[in-house]
Amino acid sequence: MNRRLLGNVLIVILLVLLGSGIAMYIIPFSKGLASLHTVFGFLFVLTMVFHIINNKKPLFNYITGNRKPRFQKLQAPFIFSIIVALAFGLYFNIPLLNGVYNFGNQLRNKKLGKVETPFEYEVIELSNANGHHNFEIELKKGNAFQYPLFAIWLEDSLGNYIETLYISRVIASSTFDYGKNVDGKWQSAVKRRPEALPYWSHKRGIKASDGLYVPLNNATDIDAVSGATPTGNFIIKSKSDLNDLKHHKVMLEVNQSYDWNNYYTKDKFPNDDIYSGSGQVGQPSLIYATEVSPLNIKDNTYKIMQLIGHGHHSGKNGNLYKDLSHISTAKQIIDRVILKVH
Incomplete structure (x- = not known):
């Protein structure tokens, strides 16, 4: 040319x-x-x-x-x-x-007329988790996110518990950094929190020595998947084994203390020893879920986890309550949760 x-x-x-x-x-x-x-x-x-x-x-x-x-x-x-x-x-x-x-x-x-708000993710990789399938749970915090506790677990298509994918370490051990106040200073101590994540703990179905379903002293079945409690947006990486021919469910439970509202007030249940006594309560825990099909696993599909109900306000049972009409700010703890299985 x-x-x-x-x-x-x-x-x-x-x-x-x-x-x-x-x-x-x-x-x-x-x-x-x-x-x-x-x-x-x-x-x-x-x-x-x-x-x-x-x-x-x-x-x-x-x-x-x-x-x-x-x-x-x-x-x-x-x-x-x-x-x-x-x-x-x-x-x-x-x-x-x-x-x-x-x-x-x-x-x-x-x-x-827009303002771009950058945000970063804390990555929690549970390197001791075992399995051939990788689970990535990405959570973007909402406006009401403060210091919530989390449990993530796997169920079969009928809702039967299989195993835990992640649990906040303080719940796995029942040992909290601010467990007790001694001479004006906070010290770590064992503190039983049956109201924290009751749906997960009852699904797990293992009673501790004190008769509560909340784990105590790092139970062996969840020790490998207990991790630091996230303080913001996070991605949790865990592992498990799935039957590639069957459907499964991935569940998430979240709870945040002292987030009372007009219905769940401080004195809402005066005769409840946990809600009006030893518990660090507020609005009850919220449960999110999504179904994982064999095709999702094969195609590495991203699934959005949906809010499906709440747990008992003081952890007395493991029921799923689908009426969310009395839940307010707790719905804003999470902006979105996305699951990927591969």
Whole structure:
């Protein structure tokens, strides 16, 4: 191809890409603008192929530094290394390098009247969990999220408990960092919390030595899947074995102390020894669930866990109460929960 013609085409394409790139940086998304930038991007690549073919010999000399001093021969590898490092930093979202992108994002959001709120996830990997199937539970906290406790477990399609995938360590051991106050200072101590996660504890169905279904002293069946209680958005990674030919359910129970409302007041159940006595109560625990089919496992499908009910307000039984009309802010502890099994 004629070099002069090719050069003029490249200049025009570069000017279009420059203009569309600047426009895309400062104004909100436009399909027409994005199409323009994309098409001319492909044209630029195609034109560059012809440019390289037409100038392969001088380009080879530029890159290799043929007949140049030793220092100048390192010029091309040095530039290449800088570009690779920059691309690597941008791709992996290194804050310093992504400042330019973030500034443009703020400009576009401002024009749309939006505010972008970044959030990070705490990853809790239960490395001692056993099984051939990997479970990833991603939870984004809601506006009412403070310091809730969690249990995640596996059931068969009929609702029979199979095993626990994750349990907050303080519930697994019944040992709380702020268990008792001694001379004005908090110390860790055993504290029985049957009201915390009653649906899970009754499903598990194992009584401790004091007759409660809440675990005590790191029970062996859940020791490998007990972990730190998340303090914000989190991803829990656990393992278990599934029958690839059967349907299963993944369940999650969450509870947060002292989140009373107009119905679940401090004196709602005055004759309840736990609710009006030793318990750290408020609104009852909430239960989320989703079904996992053999096809979901094969296709690595993401499933959204849905709120299906609540537990007993003081943990007296393991019933699932589907009437959520008296639940208010507790529904805002969780914004969303997404499950992936593979």
